[in-house]
Amino acid sequence: MIQVSGLRRSFGAQEVLRGLDLQVGSGEILVVIGRSGGGKSVLLKHLIGLLRPDAGHILVDGVDITRLARFALDRIRERYGVVFQGGALFDSMSVYDNVAFPLREKTRRRGADIRQRVEEKLAQVGLEGMGEKNPAEISGGMRKRVAIARALVTEPEVVFFDEPTTGLDPILVNTIHHLIVELHRKFRFTAVVVSHEIPEIFRIADRVAMLHEGVIVDSGSPEAIQASANPVVQQFIRGDVEAASR
Amino acid sequence: MTGQGAAAAQPLPVRLVGGLGALVLDVVQSLGRFGRFLVTALIYAFVPPVKLGRIAERVHFIGFRSLVIVILTGGFTGMVLGLQIFLVLSRFGSEAFLGPAVALALIRELGPVLCALIVTGRAGSALTAELGIMKITEQVDALTVMALNPTRYLIVPPIVAGIITFPLMTALFDVVGIFGAYLVSVELLGMSAGTYFGEMQTFVDLADVMTGFWKSLSFGILVTWVCTYKGYYCGHGAEGVARATTQAVVLSSVLILVWDYFMGSVLP
Numbered sequence: 001m002i003q004v005s006g007l008r009r010s011f012g013a014q015e016v017l018r019g020l021d022l023q024v025g026s027g028e029i030l031v032v033i034g035r036s037g038g039g040k041s042v043l044l045k046h047l048i049g050l051l052r053p054d055a056g057h058i059l060v061d062g063v064d065i066t067r068l069a070r071f072a073l074d075r076i077r078e079r080y081g082v083v084f085q086g087g088a089l090f091d092s093m094s095v096y097d098n099v100a101f102p103l104r105e106k107t108r109r110r111g112a113d114i115r116q117r118v119e120e121k122l123a124q125v126g127l128e129g130m131g132e133k134n135p136a137e138i139s140g141g142m143r144k145r146v147a148i149a150r151a152l153v154t155e156p157e158v159v160f161f162d163e164p165t166t167g168l169d170p171i172l173v174n175t176i177h178h179l180i181v182e183l184h185r186k187f188r189f190t191a192v193v194v195s196h197e198i199p200e201i202f203r204i205a206d207r208v209a210m211l212h213e214g215v216i217v218d219s220g221s222p223e224a225i226q227a228s229a230n231p232v233v234q235q236f237i238r239g240d241v242e243a244a245s246r
Numbered sequence: 247m248t249g250q251g252a253a254a255a256q257p258l259p260v261r262l263v264g265g266l267g268a269l270v271l272d273v274v275q276s277l278g279r280f281g282r283f284l285v286t287a288l289i290y291a292f293v294p295p296v297k298l299g300r301i302a303e304r305v306h307f308i309g310f311r312s313l314v315i316v317i318l319t320g321g322f323t324g325m326v327l328g329l330q331i332f333l334v335l336s337r338f339g340s341e342a343f344l345g346p347a348v349a350l351a352l353i354r355e356l357g358p359v360l361c362a363l364i365v366t367g368r369a370g371s372a373l374t375a376e377l378g379i380m381k382i383t384e385q386v387d388a389l390t391v392m393a394l395n396p397t398r399y400l401i402v403p404p405i406v407a408g409i410i411t412f413p414l415m416t417a418l419f420d421v422v423g424i425f426g427a428y429l430v431s432v433e434l435l436g437m438s439a440g441t442y443f444g445e446m447q448t449f450v451d452l453a454d455v456m457t458g459f460w461k462s463l464s465f466g467i468l469v470t471w472v473c474t475y476k477g478y479y480c481g482h483g484a485e486g487v488a489r490a491t492t493q494a495v496v497l498s499s500v501l502i503l504v505w506d507y508f509m510g511s512v513l514p
Contacts, residue, residue: 084384
């Protein structure tokens with residue numbers, strides 16, 4: 001569904017992506033792991049068209065989105081849902097309005113139809129009755145769930161999760177992971193999850209790709225990645241401080 | 247040899263010229279981006295769907311919520327003008343010209359300028375900070391990936407609201423200022439109300455009112471343009487937002503004064 005080839009991107013003198021290749025299959029949950037500051041979020045921003053690469057291609061169903069003009073790119077984005085690291089909820093709106101916003105702005109749905117859909121999504125993420133709250137009044141875990149509800153409310157084909165569990169306690173981490181799996185099973189969207197939650201993330205992934213120094217150094221099933229012979233992958237999974245600092 | 251190493255090896259005059267060239271290119275690039283920002287916003291202002299709800303909300307934020315400060319400032323400016331001009335004119339026995347002097351000063355000059363400066367401090371800074379926070383918390387990115395145009399949602403409404411509210415607030419400032427001067431000169435210093443308003447009718451014409459109107463209209467665009475631009479392109483973190491807010495207020499205030507001189511020398 002998504003094919004990335006030879007992706008390169010520098011910021012000043014620092015080359016963050018160095019000819020990255022990656023494939024995302026339709027309907028799978030692909031988890032991209034890697035060290036903090038290793039370019040995972042930069043890769044995600046390229047996939048959703050927020051950044052343009054210096055070189056390389058990103059094909060979405062055969063269309064190279066790196067060459068698209070804004071309006072054509074928007075047609076691709078209409079098939080996307082994105083859960084940002086901090087939630088990126090509109091703080092001037094209530095929880096309900098945040099979730100309803102894409103429906104009001106991008107669909108012909110109105111009134112009771114929107115209300116029913118929003119309440120359904122809030123219930124699916126375990127936030128029924130919380131619609132009138134402001135984003136500032138709810139906890140970090142709740143904000144992540146509202147962000148998931150907002151990303152899924154238009155029933156997108158592809159959902160991108162940028163470190164959806166950062167800053168949450170272990171129980172909430174598992175709750176969010178469980179939610180992603182449950183919603184994926186129900187709606188069959190393609191999911192790209194950027195995370196460094198090891199080993200919890202292996203439970204939800206269909207496939208894992210390890211990003212290191214701007215390239216994907218290994219990818220495969222969670223079992224294959226855990227058994228990888230690549231020392232960089234093993235160092236990351238084991239959290240080997242000495243090896244990492246060498 | 248690295249690029250930096252090669253640059254360091256060059257003679258000083260070459261490095262100076264290179265540095266100056268880079269600076270000029272940077273300034274030209276920034277000015278181009280600044281200009282394109284406004285042009286894009288003005289184009290989207292006329293391309294449907296126009297976000298009327300957002301515009302109304304911004305009119306409320308920039309205009310309605312600035313009313314108290316505009317009335318207070320206008321009132322006291324008029325009172326100070328009334329007192330000072332009365333004292334000066336009384337030396338020449340020309341107190342009769344107090345009304346037109348106050349009205350012309352307020353309508354042509356002080357009303358548009360002071361009102362714009364006050365609204366920059368109250369609403370312009372808040373616009374920059376709000377947009378800056380939206381930028382650093384990825385709310386702007388969230389709009390973009392929803393295939394919604396941030397310019398249409400975040401930039402056009404304040405600029406249209408500035409065009410609507412600045413002339414109205416300036417008119418209010420002028421009226422309150424004229425009554426402030428009336429209070430001091432007629433009620434406190436004993437001048438005749440008929441003289442105060444009668445001479446005003448004689449000396450103030452539509453061209454003066456239109457001068458004030460065009461100035462306030464252009465300040466409405468200028469202030470919202472600068473403040474939204476600075477917020478939209480703010481730096482990273484809280485420091486970036488703070489710096490953008492300061493720059494927005496300073497740049498708006500300076501441009502108001504410069505543009506006022508330019509308008510004053512062009513308009514009749």
